[in-house]
Amino acid sequence: MKRAISTVLAASLAAVAAAQTAPSSAPASASVRIAVIDVERLVRDSALGKEAFSRVKKLSDDKKSENDRLQKELRDIEQKLSTQGQSLSDDKREQLQKQYNEKSIDYKSFTEKASRDLDQAQKKELADLERRVFPIITQLGKERGYTLIFNKFQSGLVFADETADITEDVLKRFNTTVAVPPAAAAKAPAGAPPAAPAPAPTKKPS
Numbered sequence: 506m507k508r509a510i511s512t513v514l515a516a517s518l519a520a521v522a523a524a525q526t527a528p529s530s531a532p533a534s535a536s537v538r539i540a541v542i543d544v545e546r547l548v549r550d551s552a553l554g555k556e557a558f559s560r561v562k563k564l565s566d567d568k569k570s571e572n573d574r575l576q577k578e579l580r581d582i583e584q585k586l587s588t589q590g591q592s593l594s595d596d597k598r599e600q601l602q603k604q605y606n607e608k609s610i611d612y613k614s615f616t617e618k619a620s621r622d623l624d625q626a627q628k629k630e631l632a633d634l635e636r637r638v639f640p641i642i643t644q645l646g647k648e649r650g651y652t653l654i655f656n657k658f659q660s661g662l663v664f665a666d667e668t669a670d671i672t673e674d675v676l677k678r679f680n681t682t683v684a685v686p687p688a689a690a691a692k693a694p695a696g697a698p699p700a701a702p703a704p705a706p707t708k709k710p711s
Contacts, residue, residue, distance in 0.1 A: 538650055541657040541665045542642065543672040552680050553637060557630035564626050568619040575612045582608065641679050645671065 548554040582605045590598055646654050649671075655662060657670065 537652045539669060540646070540649075540651045540654045540671045541660075541662065541669050542654060542675055543657045543670065544659065546672055547638065547676055547679070548634065551634075551638075551676055553634055557634060561623070561626050561630055565623060568623065572616065572619065575608070575615060579605065579608055579612060637682075638675075638679055641682060642675055645675060645678060 548557075582601060586598070586601055586605065590601075593601070642654060645651075654671075655665075657665060657672070
């Protein structure tokens with residue numbers, strides 16, 4: 506799961522981060538500042554990355570447990586047909602064979618759905634990670650005046666000096682940012698006049 510998220514995130518990170526951090530009209534004589542990020546470490550060591558891995562792993566473990574149960578049911582019926590098939594009546598044997606065929610179809614449907622569910626879960630976690638981490642990378646890149654930020658191991662770079670690696674800085678800011686609870690709803694502007702009290706009900710003449 507970690508490698509799956511890391512690989513997909515890495516594929517888009519270099520292009521998106523570079524596009525977001527590159528100045529729109531830098532002078533030709535301006536120096537180009539380049540940084541690199543170890544995306545796999547960012548996913549592996551970040552708080553959100555660990556949480557994402559934990560959620561998908563739980564789903565994967567649940568699917569595996571169900572898969573093992575269904576497989577055992579099929580093996581049991583198959584063994585019964587193999588060892589007792591000749592001694593069973595035709596009706597019993599046909600009923601058992603029908604049960605085996607139905608469970609085989611159910612098992613195939615389960616494996617296909619389980620694969621889709623896991624894929625969708627990974628994509629959902631990835632989308633959330635991307636949504637949360639890209640602004641951090643962009644902010645850090647602009648603050649430090651970087652022209653381009655590349656993924657260290659997925660961007661085709663042959664060499665990058667360790668001084669260009671800003672993974673630790675992004676990781677620290679990422680973890681700090683996600684630890685802060687969401688901002689409360691906006692309050693009314695200071696000094697705004699209080700709402701006028703509701704008029705008192707008028708008494709009807711007796």
